[in-house]
Amino acid sequence: MKESIYLETTVVSYYTSKPSRDIVALAHQEITRQWWPIAIRRYDIFISEVVTEEASFGDPEAAKRRLEELKDFPHLELNDKVEEMAQVYMERLNIPEKSFRDAAHLAIACVPEELMEV
Incomplete structure (x- = not known):
């Protein structure tokens, strides 16, 4: 049985967003992009309706990318x-x-x- 992770909205936001001009945010994005494909194989990942709701906020195109990445994760x-x-x-x-x-x-x-x- 795999360990489980609750994925908070910030993680998918870093994963799907355009590269930031802020060097710290850019580092978070890069680390998240490297971590993501490993995590989805290694862990059972869960989200919640709170994550889905937050992911739908903001720029419609960015929200669409976030929701697309989240669509297959079970909701708590x-x-x-x-x-x-x-x-x-x-x-x-x-x-x-x-x-x-x-x-x-x-x-x-x-x-x-x-x-x-x-």
């Missing part, structure tokens, strides 16, 4: 346990309400697999 569903944990993260880490998606990513990645719905 937000459930009551994930939402409860996201609220705990928001309270304890002082995450602002506008950043609920960030707390949801943390919760989805940390909730035990047996409590998740695919």
